[in-house]
Amino acid sequence: SRFADAAKVATSKYPKTTNKTIKYGTAGFRSKAEELDFIMYRMGLLAALRACDTKAAIGVMITASHNPVQDNGVKLVDPMGEMLAPAWEVHATTLVNASDDEIPRALEKIGGEARIDLNHSPLVFVGRDTRPSSSQLCDAVISGVRVVGGDVKDLGVITTPIIHYVITCHNDGGTYGVPSEEGYYQKICEAFVKLRSSGASNGNYEPIVYYDGANGVGALMIANFLKHLGNSLSVSIYNDDGVLNHLCGADYVKVQQKWPEGVPRIQNVRCVSVDGDADRVIYSYIDSNDKYHMLDGDKIATLIAGYIQELLKNSGLKLKLGLVQTAYANGASTEYITRKLGVPVACAMTGVKHLHHMALQFDIGVYFEANGHGTVIFSKEARAAIRDAAQRNNENANKLSQVLDVINETVGDAISDMLLVETVLHARGWSIFDWDKAYADLPNRQMKVTVADRTVITTTDAERVCVTPEGLQNSINEMVKAYPQGRSFVRPSGTEDIVRVYAEASSQEQADELAIKVAGAVY
């Protein structure tokens, strides 16, 4: 077989170390770093095949995002920056579960099914986060690509959103932007600086943020952005050399609802927390009464949607704006955006690929997970209409056109999202307090439950309703009834071997109580 070497290298350098069945999940493959060598190698093989299949460059990102430093993971990026196509998720699962000897046959089969052209010379971009394990795992990916004759462009330590951007620009011939890290900083920062050229302060808005880098790649990369921001925004960087995601970062702040360690606890300062690969962002602040407040993906989404809606209205452009959330969106945010702002809301399953897909139904789709992962996407027609009106000196369309350049449409980016939030606050003359008071979050609680087999739980209606095990949804309904403004749902995690429980109610005590009760019913 053409792929005979792939088996040889597997046996000698990257032998399979487990017989457990492993699945390509929401975030690709993720586990303890020491279990990943053989998976990485095989993902290198697969990426090369996918590149032949699409006749375009493919990306491989090595990261376990917000998970602890001992973990790692890998996910493939498709040619236009999308998540890997579902059929290839199945191929990934097949390839990873084959024995070392079966690799050539598995590759033949995948190649045959996809009818790929093996004469194409595959190109694969690889990138990795700052985990100590990432460099070695990256070498395994590179071996995989090379063994089937592929070329590698190693982007080194980089954020997830930058690799998505570079892949997109490379494959579309530079239409979306210059296909390099530097091109990314330039595009985004130039637009950001222009949008506040009349002065960096405005009303209650002060151009100062504290930045919690989660001790990861986000802490390194922000420095590159800052080189292009001049005096337009002052960013104090914290958490740039401790343990990754430990007691800080976007996931910690969101789930624990706590101020990140390592950032000075100063009242009324905006603190921006990113996660371990810088694709999620959460804001928080301490008010004048020393009370802690957290502004999550829902708050960010409503802020952005509200601003875009206003620019659209004032520009006279007739474009359909919509917001996409998941079941984790705070009930108060959904209420606010539908009733107060009159922007239509759709609910998608967890995982950005589902949100992204659903956002395509709008001319302008804002999508965010409550955990701070999200962005805004524009249809081709919407983009053309905005650029065209901007050229005809429509002032609001011109602003919108610059806002478009601050956004990474290929995938959510913590840093680009931060610059977008800062842009809206600046335009409105708002402090973080002004932003926060748009609506009050319903108190809520998230819990993890470990069960023998999480796949026995299946759901429908964008994960808001449990189908199996039988009777579970009825029990949840009964429990929820007892709580004013109560809402709760359970779903198996797509990234960890656990079941997640979510509950909200009119007080924190009640939300906690409801979550514990529902968790009890799952266990």
Ligand code: NG1
């Ligand atoms: P799972 O483990 O399927 O809940 C988590 C996040 C998702 C998404 C993925 C990928 C929550 C509740 N879930 O998925 O939103 O970010 O990880 O990283 O935050």
Ligand code: ZN
């Ligand atoms: Zn992440």
